Amino acid sequence: MTTVASVSEETDSPYALSHLDALESEAVHIFREVAGEFERPVILFSGGKDSIVMLHLALKAFAPAAVPFSLLHVDTGHNFPEVIEYRDRVVAEHGLRLHVASVQEYIDAGKLRERPDGTRNPLQTVPLTEKIQAEKFDAVFGGGRRDEEKARAKERVFSLRDEFSQWDPRRQRPELWNLYNGRHAAGEHVRVFPLSNWTELDVWQYIAREGIELPEIYFAHEREVFSRSGMWLTAGEWGGPRDTEPVVTRLVRYRTVGDMSCTGAVDSDATTLEAVITEIAASRLTERGATRADDKLSEAAMEDRKREGYF
Amino acid sequence: MSSTTEQLTDIEGLSATTLLRFATAGSVDDGKSTLVGRLLHDSKSILTDQLEAVERVSASRGQDAPDLALLTDGLRAEREQGITIDVAYRYFATAQRRFILADTPGHVQYTRNMVTGASTAELTVILVDARNGVVEQTRRHAAIAALLRVPHVVLAVNKMDLVGYEESVFAAIATEFTTYAKELGVPEITAIPISALAGDNVVEPSAHMDWYPGPTFLEHLETVPVSHDLATCHARFPVQVVIRPQTAEHPDYRGYAGQIAAGTFRVGEEVKVLPSGRSSKISGIDLLGKSVDVAWTPQSVTLLLEDDIDISRGDLIVPAHDAPATSQDIEATVCHVADRPLTVGQRVLLKHTTRTVKAIVKEIPSRLTLDDLSQHPEPGQLVANDIGRVKVRTAEPLALDSYADSRRTGSFLLIDPADGTTLAAGMSGEAFAQPDEPGSETKSAPDEEGWDF
Numbered sequence: 001m002t003t004v005a006s007v008s009e010e011t012d013s014p015y016a017l018s019h020l021d022a023l024e025s026e027a028v029h030i031f032r033e034v035a036g037e038f039e040r041p042v043i044l045f046s047g048g049k050d051s052i053v054m055l056h057l058a059l060k061a062f063a064p065a066a067v068p069f070s071l072l073h074v075d076t077g078h079n080f081p082e083v084i085e086y087r088d089r090v091v092a093e094h095g096l097r098l099h100v101a102s103v104q105e106y107i108d109a110g111k112l113r114e115r116p117d118g119t120r121n122p123l124q125t126v127p128l129t130e131k132i133q134a135e136k137f138d139a140v141f142g143g144g145r146r147d148e149e150k151a152r153a154k155e156r157v158f159s160l161r162d163e164f165s166q167w168d169p170r171r172q173r174p175e176l177w178n179l180y181n182g183r184h185a186a187g188e189h190v191r192v193f194p195l196s197n198w199t200e201l202d203v204w205q206y207i208a209r210e211g212i213e214l215p216e217i218y219f220a221h222e223r224e225v226f227s228r229s230g231m232w233l234t235a236g237e238w239g240g241p242r243d244t245e246p247v248v249t250r251l252v253r254y255r256t257v258g259d260m261s262c263t264g265a266v267d268s269d270a271t272t273l274e275a276v277i278t279e280i281a282a283s284r285l286t287e288r289g290a291t292r293a294d295d296k297l298s299e300a301a302m303e304d305r306k307r308e309g310y311f
Numbered sequence: 312m313s314s315t316t317e318q319l320t321d322i323e324g325l326s327a328t329t330l331l332r333f334a335t336a337g338s339v340d341d342g343k344s345t346l347v348g349r350l351l352h353d354s355k356s357i358l359t360d361q362l363e364a365v366e367r368v369s370a371s372r373g374q375d376a377p378d379l380a381l382l383t384d385g386l387r388a389e390r391e392q393g394i395t396i397d398v399a400y401r402y403f404a405t406a407q408r409r410f411i412l413a414d415t416p417g418h419v420q421y422t423r424n425m426v427t428g429a430s431t432a433e434l435t436v437i438l439v440d441a442r443n444g445v446v447e448q449t450r451r452h453a454a455i456a457a458l459l460r461v462p463h464v465v466l467a468v469n470k471m472d473l474v475g476y477e478e479s480v481f482a483a484i485a486t487e488f489t490t491y492a493k494e495l496g497v498p499e500i501t502a503i504p505i506s507a508l509a510g511d512n513v514v515e516p517s518a519h520m521d522w523y524p525g526p527t528f529l530e531h532l533e534t535v536p537v538s539h540d541l542a543t544c545h546a547r548f549p550v551q552v553v554i555r556p557q558t559a560e561h562p563d564y565r566g567y568a569g570q571i572a573a574g575t576f577r578v579g580e581e582v583k584v585l586p587s588g589r590s591s592k593i594s595g596i597d598l599l600g601k602s603v604d605v606a607w608t609p610q611s612v613t614l615l616l617e618d619d620i621d622i623s624r625g626d627l628i629v630p631a632h633d634a635p636a637t638s639q640d641i642e643a644t645v646c647h648v649a650d651r652p653l654t655v656g657q658r659v660l661l662k663h664t665t666r667t668v669k670a671i672v673k674e675i676p677s678r679l680t681l682d683d684l685s686q687h688p689e690p691g692q693l694v695a696n697d698i699g700r701v702k703v704r705t706a707e708p709l710a711l712d713s714y715a716d717s718r719r720t721g722s723f724l725l726i727d728p729a730d731g732t733t734l735a736a737g738m739s740g741e742a743f744a745q746p747d748e749p750g751s752e753t754k755s756a757p758d759e760e761g762w763d764f
Contacts, residue, residue, distance in 0.1 A: 015575075015607050016538040019330035019409040028599065028611040029570040032551040036624045036665060060599045061611070064564060065556040147402045154397045160731075169397065173733040174423055174648045176430040177722045178570070179662055183731025197411055199402045 020206055024057065027194040029178060030157060031061040034139045034192055035068050037182045041139035041192075042099065042132075045071040047083035048257035049214055050143030050195055052090075053203055056212050057194060058141075059094065069141070070097040074128050076120040077104035078236065078260040086215040099135060101127035118240070119262045129165040132189055139182065141192045147199045157196050163187040200255075201280055208273040219276065220253045220268045231264025255280075328404065329537050334413040334428035334435045334461070336452040341438045342469045346507035347401065347414055350529065353514040356403035398424050407533040422455065422681070422696040426646045426736060429459040430722070433537055436465045437488075441474045441504075444484045450491060451681040457495035457743055458644065458698070460718055463535050464492060464500050467528060472506040476519040496744025501535075503528050545635070545712060546574030547720045548628040549664035554613055566597060566613035567622055572664060572719035573712075575607040576614065581631035584622055585710040590631055591618040608719075625666035627710045627720070635720075637708040641670075644679075644714075644742040645701050645725065645735040647693040653701075653725065653734055654692040660726040661705055661737075664719070667726070669706040676700045679742070693735070700742070701735075713740030 017025065034041050043058060045051045058067045073087060091098045103123050106112040112123050132140060146153045156172050158180040173181050182190050195203070207214065225232040225248060226241035233240050235247055240261070252265035253276070270276045335343055351357045401412040413428035429435055435456040439449050456464050466488050474480045485502035492500050503512055504523050511517035514529045526534065554566040576582075580593045595615035596606050606612045614628060622628075629635065641661075647653050653672060661670040678690040678699040693699045703725075714721030725735040 016329045016536075017610065019328050022330040022609065024599065025570060025609055025611040029551070032568050032570075032611070033665070036552045061568070062552075062554060063597075063600055064558075064561045065554045146400045150399075153399050153401070172397070173731075174427045174736070176427055176724065176736045177719060178431070179664075179722065179724050181662065181724060181726060181731065181733050183660075183726060185730065197400070197402070199404075199409075201404070202409070 020202065020209060023198055023202055024060075024206070026178070026197065027054075027057045028061040030180070030192060030194040031058050031141075033180055034141070034182070035062070038139040038190070040135065040137050041069045041141065042072045042135070042137045043069050043141040044143065045073050045087065045098075046143075046257065047073070047087040047090075047215060048143065049203055049207065049218060050145065052212060052214060053198075053206060054141055054143050054194060055090065055094075056210060067094065067096065070099060072099045072101065072128075072131060072137070072140070074101045074124045074131075075103065076124060076259040076261075077102065077107075078120055080215070080217055080234075080254075080257065080260060082215045082217050083257055099131060101131035103127055117261075120259045121262055125165065132165065133163065133187070137189060138184065139190050139192050141194060143195055144193045145195050145198050145200070145203075155193060155196065157193055158182050159191040159193065160184055161189050161191055165189075167191075201277070204273070204277045204280055208277060215257065217254045217257065220251055220271045222249055223252050223265060224249055225252060225265055232266070233262075233264055234260055236260050328406070328408050330409045330411065331434065331532060331535065331537050332411045332413070332432050333532065334415055334425070334432040336415055336425050336428075336435060336437050336455070341440055342507045343414075343438050346436075346438065346467065346469065346505070346513065346528075347412065349507055349510060349513050350412075351401060351403055353510075354403045354405055354529070356401075398428050405529070405533055410532065422451075422646060422698065423648045425452070425455050426459060426648070429455055429461050430718075430736065432459075432461050434463040434465060434532070434535055435461045436467055438467045438469050439484060439488070441468050441470045441480055441484065445487045445491065447682045449488065450683070453488070453492045453495060453497065454681040454684065457492065457497050458646075458738065460715060460738075460744070462498060464497050465528070465531060466492075466500060466502040467507075468502060468504045469507055471504045471511060471517075471520065472509045476504075476511075476517070478520070478522040481523070498744075501525070501531055503531065544574050545633050545716060545720075546576055546630050547572040547635075547664075547712070547717060548576060548614060549666070549720070550622060550624055550626045550628060551665050552624055553622065564615075565619065566615050567626075567628065568611075568613045569628075569665070570611045571606060571608040573608050573717045575605055576612075576628075576630075577605045582616070582628050583631045583634045584620065585627040585629060585634060586637050586708050587621070587626070589618075589620045591616040591620055593617075625664075627664065627666075629710070635710045635712050637710045639705045639708050640673075641703045641705065641709070641711060641723075641737075641739060643701055643703065643723070643737040643739045645693065645699060645737045647695055647697045647699070647735045649727070649732050649734045650695050651727075651732070651734075652692040652694045658728065659703075659734060660728050661703060661709070661723050662726060663709050663711060663723040666709065668709065669728075670703050670725070672701060672725075673704050674702040676702065701737070703737075711739045714738035715740055715744055 043054055058069060062068060103120050106127050107114055112126060144152050146155060154169055156175050159167060161167060184190055224235050226235060226245040228245060232250060232252055235241055241247055250267060251269055253268040253270060254265050256263060268279060270279045335347060399414045401414055403410050413432060415424040415428040437449060437452045439445060466485060468481050468484050481504040489500050503525060504520055505512045505528055507513055511519060512527045514527060516527055548571055549569050550567045551569040554568050556564050576593060578593050578596055582593055583590050593614055594617045596603050597613040598606055598610060655672055655675055657672045659670050659672060660667050675690055675693060678687040678693060678697055681698060712720045721739045723737040724733055725737060727734055
């Protein structure tokens, strides 16, 4: 039995799980708790690796039955085409229902205004919240991990949000044992983070172990990019590059997948999962530090966005 | 490309590590931040951009050295007030293990935070300053570790550099603490002399304490068993959801999905379903897509039974010969975690495993002072951070184990039905283990014979 074979023999009994098995079991337990206690759960699905791992875990948790949740994509309008293609293929393959909350529609309708820097990540909160309210979603799975960012390190697995999706870190419920308290009033919802205890490396190791397919932009490829705020951004309709920003072709890959305007590529020749894992294990930068312009806005940028209802 | 084979081996090596959840308990000036900072730093878990951010902020405040507490104080209020408000979870890894550290602050909501961190921990680190020895607070930490039945306790005697690395100082503290903790029923205590600041015995062995033959702090974390007593403990399986695909491919599949809360389950085993008391036999176990003959805690599995009996979320599947008693009257120790008090006569919801029932607080016989374990009879109510005994009557019978036997099936939450606030964390049965309980120190190794897989 593989679980037994993968135990470090010196210290642990044959019953000790490998860390990936332990994390997988915990996440599956969380998915099943939500299925048992909520009426209308939804998985936030961006086509990024964390949401892909979430969907994979949900598929395993309920097999051979179908996943009892739909998917929700908050579409900034600045998407990588490879990711949208991946999203649509996965939805079709598993017969899932996809909801889309479109930032572009809000801008077109005059309900949101484009920011001077062109970044749309902070604009996702209103379309997300209104979609949750309109669809009466009561549990919303997010792929957030506590190792990503220090405000997220204080996040609960079950995180209560009011009707404005706001997060109040001082009023969080203590979370003991594996007893998750999902009680909420009408209009409130609970954000659920099944990958809370995973690190970036765990996610990649799990993807490798399970043979999960990813959008190709996660692997090294030639791409036309330009430099802004110390990051390689992809030229595109969203507004880059400016005249002063020369476009160059480099061998890069993405460590995270988000809005094109604020997600940077990293120099990399890692074309396989194994090479990516080796690269991450040796990396001296966090994935957000390396690739996210929006988190550099201020020391509390993530906390502020979370309070306002961001994922 | 030439190193592909080597990399693959490395990946397998990484995925074969086990996971240890541990908690640190500490307060002002005991060197906890320094210890955690050194662990993270020496295991290369602090990355360049994080360290630069900490250095930048520390410098802007006129501090000479980077303040490693800034790494974990993730909230603006924490940074502004220079205190840690909430449990912070940190993640690091060595070649042997992945670690989840629940770093519990000493200032605000002290008891609540430490109880929260200890509830999932397999090991608790209690720090003492070698100059001060065992103080009131150390006893409080030991009491919480004992109450929460954390299997392993480490006493880190810190600042050994300030007492001349004297063996006698360490030995006296270790003996005093061990005696006290044993009386509380702490099953395993490991005392380690360290200097978090100088690095002695944290990651590297100390050059100043030849008299100490034991492992360094990190070596101990890497080698302490993370799984124990499985063969001897009561098997428990709370049903989370019933899986019924009702598709052409699986017209009759009916599986009971859940995470094994304790012990092991095998195909062919006679089981009983509580609270109904109906019996059946396990006909199959699905381990997330793989059919297995045996499964154990904390695996998430789907059990298939031979008989088509009525089972739903909240039921408990147990071995037919080892079923817990069901009762509507629960006696327990609770830690009160909410800002509003818990009072006699209060109507609450009680959440136990996957089952939530109505309940009423019948009595609060006593409140416990953790510093000296003194009892205060009939306090009338419990307020935030109080530990007390309660008697609760539930609307439906529950199959609660004693918390001493099973942390997962002996624990529960009390919830305010009005707004869902988590009021208290409960542990069924006696508060503390009896000292020198037979078998409390013995490992389960001999019992594992006969498991043939």
